[in-house]
Structure formats: C-alpha cells, structure tokens
Amino acid sequence: MGGNRLGYLVLVLMTFPFMILYLVISSIVLFSHGYSPSSHFFAVLLIIGDTFFALQTSAYLYNFYKAQFHYPQTIANYYRRYASSRVAVFIMAFNEPAEIIERTVTAVKLATGERGRVFLLDDSTNVRIRESVKEIAKNYDVAYVHRENRRGAKAGAINDAMHLVTEEYLAVFDSDQRPSPEFFDEILPLLEDDGSLAYVQVPQVYVNTDASRMASAAQSVQALFFDYIAEGKSVSNAMFTCGSNVVYRVAALSDVGNFDETIVTEDMATAINMHARGWKSLYYNKKLVFGEGPSTLAAYFTQQGRWSLGSISLWPRVIKLMLRHPKRMKASQYWEYLNSTSWYLVGFANMFVILPPLTYVFLGIPPVVGPGILLFYALVPYLALSMTSFFLTMRLRGHGISSAILNISLNFVCFPVYLVSAVYALTGRKKPFKVTPKGQKGGKEPLVRLWPQLSLLFLLLFGAIAGLAKYLVDDSIGYAISSVWLIYVAVWIFGLFYVNSVSKETSIYAETLKVYSK
Numbered sequence: 001m002g003g004n005r006l007g008y009l010v011l012v013l014m015t016f017p018f019m020i021l022y023l024v025i026s027s028i029v030l031f032s033h034g035y036s037p038s039s040h041f042f043a044v045l046l047i048i049g050d051t052f053f054a055l056q057t058s059a060y061l062y063n064f065y066k067a068q069f070h071y072p073q074t075i076a077n078y079y080r081r082y083a084s085s086r087v088a089v090f091i092m093a094f095n096e097p098a099e100i101i102e103r104t105v106t107a108v109k110l111a112t113g114e115r116g117r118v119f120l121l122d123d124s125t126n127v128r129i130r131e132s133v134k135e136i137a138k139n140y141d142v143a144y145v146h147r148e149n150r151r152g153a154k155a156g157a158i159n160d161a162m163h164l165v166t167e168e169y170l171a172v173f174d175s176d177q178r179p180s181p182e183f184f185d186e187i188l189p190l191l192e193d194d195g196s197l198a199y200v201q202v203p204q205v206y207v208n209t210d211a212s213r214m215a216s217a218a219q220s221v222q223a224l225f226f227d228y229i230a231e232g233k234s235v236s237n238a239m240f241t242c243g244s245n246v247v248y249r250v251a252a253l254s255d256v257g258n259f260d261e262t263i264v265t266e267d268m269a270t271a272i273n274m275h276a277r278g279w280k281s282l283y284y285n286k287k288l289v290f291g292e293g294p295s296t297l298a299a300y301f302t303q304q305g306r307w308s309l310g311s312i313s314l315w316p317r318v319i320k321l322m323l324r325h326p327k328r329m330k331a332s333q334y335w336e337y338l339n340s341t342s343w344y345l346v347g348f349a350n351m352f353v354i355l356p357p358l359t360y361v362f363l364g365i366p367p368v369v370g371p372g373i374l375l376f377y378a379l380v381p382y383l384a385l386s387m388t389s390f391f392l393t394m395r396l397r398g399h400g401i402s403s404a405i406l407n408i409s410l411n412f413v414c415f416p417v418y419l420v421s422a423v424y425a426l427t428g429r430k431k432p433f434k435v436t437p438k439g440q441k442g443g444k445e446p447l448v449r450l451w452p453q454l455s456l457l458f459l460l461l462f463g464a465i466a467g468l469a470k471y472l473v474d475d476s477i478g479y480a481i482s483s484v485w486l487i488y489v490a491v492w493i494f495g496l497f498y499v500n501s502v503s504k505e506t507s508i509y510a511e512t513l514k515v516y517s518k
Contacts, residue, residue, distance in 0.1 A: 063232025265310025
C-alpha cells in the first residue's frame, strides 16, 4: 500500500502544473483581442467557473496529501485510554417516527451506561408523535425536554437545555444516529488528554444503503468527505462539527456563548467561533456511529438545500473575519473554511461552464476568439489527470469507481438546489427550515418536479446535436469542442435516473442491534 500511496501522490502532484497551464492559456486565449462585449461576458463566466473548480480541486488534493501523510500522527499523539469524567447526551428529535427515535435511544443508553445522563430534546409539533416520544423517554429512563417556542431551531433547542447540563462534556446525536457501545470509551479519553480540545467529531456512516440507490449514493458522498477531506481539515485544525456524532467540551461551548442560532448550519458556525477563540478540534476517523441517510431524491434535495444554504451564508462571514481579524485563525484554517463555505457555489460554477458553449451553439456568440484548439489541448490533460487523481484517491480508501461517479453526478443533479440556496444566502433572504425526512419509504420523484434537470438535459443534448451539425457544415472546431463538452455534462446529469429510485425499508437494523445488545 505504501508504494501505491507514493504513486498516487506523484499523480496528484502532476495535476497541478497542468492545472496552472490550463488556467494561464485560457486566460490568454479568452482575453485576447477581437471580443465583442457579449463574447467577453461569456469568456469571463468561463474563467470564473474554471478558477472555482481549480481551487476546489486543489483543496481536495491538498487534503488528500494531509490525510495520507500527516493525519495518522495527529491521532498517535493521544495516549490516554481511560476517562472518568461524566457526559450529558442530547438526542435531537423533530417529528421523526417514534420507531426511529427508539432505536437511537436504545443505542445511546447502552453507550452511555453509568457515565452520564441522557436527554431527549423533542421539538416535535405533531402531538401524536410527541406523546409517543414522551412515552419512549419514560420507558428508557431518559429525561424528556419539550418547548413550545422553537426559537433557533436545533441550535435553540440545545441552548435552551444547556442549563440542565452539569457534566464536563456534551454529546449530540440526531434522532437517526446511533453510537456503538464503545463510543464514549474511545472519545472521552481524547478530550481528557488535551484540555484545549473543544470537540471531537467522528464520521457519519449511513447503514441503510440497501434501502435505495439514493441511500447508497448518499453514503458515497459522505465517504468522500469523511475519509479524506475531514482528515485533512483536522490536520489544519479546521475540521468543523457536523451537527451529530460529536462530543463537546462544555467549557468551550460556554466560551462562545453556546450554539450560534443565526445560521441553519449551527454546527459549522459554532466551530468557526471556537476556532476563532483559539480552541482546537479533532476528527477521529473511526466508525463508531451508524445512522440513516436520505433514501429518496426528495429527502436528499432537502438535506442538500439546508447544508448549502447554511454553508454559503457563512462564506461572507469568514471573509469578513479574515479581513478584520486575520490573526484570529491561521492562514491554513481560513483556507479550509473558505473552501468549505464556498463549495456549494458549485451550482453557479456549473452554469458558468455550461452557458458559454450553449450560447455559442444556439446564438453564435463565441466565448473563445482565436486559437480555440489550443485551449482544448490544454484542457484535455488537465481534466484527464484531475479525474484520474480523483478516481484513484477514492480507490485508495476502498471506494470503487461507482462511488466516484456518483459523487460527480450528484453535484450536477443538485444544481437547482444549490442555485436557489446561493441566491437566498447571498441576498440575505430567509428560507423555511426543513429537516431531512428520516425512515421514510417512498417512490420516485415525479418527473414534473425535476423539470430544471430535465430542461437542462434537453438543452445539452439538443445543443450537442446542433453543434455537431454546424461543425459538419462550416468545419469550425469550436462547434465540435462545444458539442463534446455538452455531451460530457449530459452524461453526468443522466445519473438522475439512477438515483431517482423507489425506497424500501432497510434490513440493516437487525444486524446493528445485535451489536448494541452485546
């Protein structure tokens, strides 16, 4: 494996000069003389989109390097194997089915044992569900907490219950995230070993991958983040919390005024506040918590809509913090947070690299004036190397090519969700808070609700055909290049039909509950 790791690193390093070469050549070509104002506009869009993807590719490959060569040492520095401190555990609930919550309560009680207290924070508005959850809390000797005023959503629920916490540590689990029995045995010693640690985050693992192709695809996306990106961020002391599967030091929460209620992604916002106050964080990459991922396309869109809205809303805040207080965090921390909060602008970036060839094919507005073939020759090796690096780095952690393909495909499929979130976030408009539906069986998303994706797919395919037809007529290489690019994007959007599948009840819990009962 060591030889493979070194070979992958060489491949990764080869990607950067070709990336820089492409950006330089594209800048020269796209800003050469002979542009009309309309051509210049679409050329600028292309440059912005290309630069965005180059920066995000650089961030991913840099995190791959840190994860492979530096992350193991960050974990090896911790040596304590026992912790006597007590922990409070919050289970967050909001209108989820009672059976989902009961599974989680069972797992949490077994993991907590005698080392702390468990609180069921139920913000449910459905009276029937609320009564069922209250009964569960009573049966399992769990403190039940309900509030009528849902101020601050999840963050507000936690903050309102903080006065109940007398323990040194606070663990938070969503209603569908179930810790293994050894969870606290593994995590609490890490916090005991280093008093400057604000929190320890462990990965989210979706076990309901047999429920649908969507659930399996969602786990592929999670694996990419938690196997590489999170490890790399942890090396730079910039790993944010993910809202669940995390243990906080109560003193660190108190130091920043508890959870940030101004952003729907309260976890990332609170992590930024902690890092800006000098606290450290640790990502512990061991599968200690098992939960459920979105099993329908509609549920996945809801999840991605909330995450993208919150992340993009934090992007200007990180920029402002960096400009006003550059020494609050290290440059490497700012770099990681800028990349994390801007990632969901990928919806705009995708449109920026799709619109120029479409307008060229349909309206005759060329984004490239001059040696367009030169730009194509620069793009091919850069794209080939970056894609190969992505596929091989995924393979290094045991993920097949299908996982890598699903990651890319879902980014294109979710473009309307990301665009809407970006507009809301950048204009400061409020969007209704929605939690990801849990434990739901469901059918395919009706095609009428997928009209943005289907409309774009039609334009891409029709544009590719039109471009090839025009190339055969006037032999302009620009039409051929545009058609190839449009087909390339269309292939990824076709993944929509794969993930839009029927969801069924997962059978995994019979196996995982055996673990809990040991």
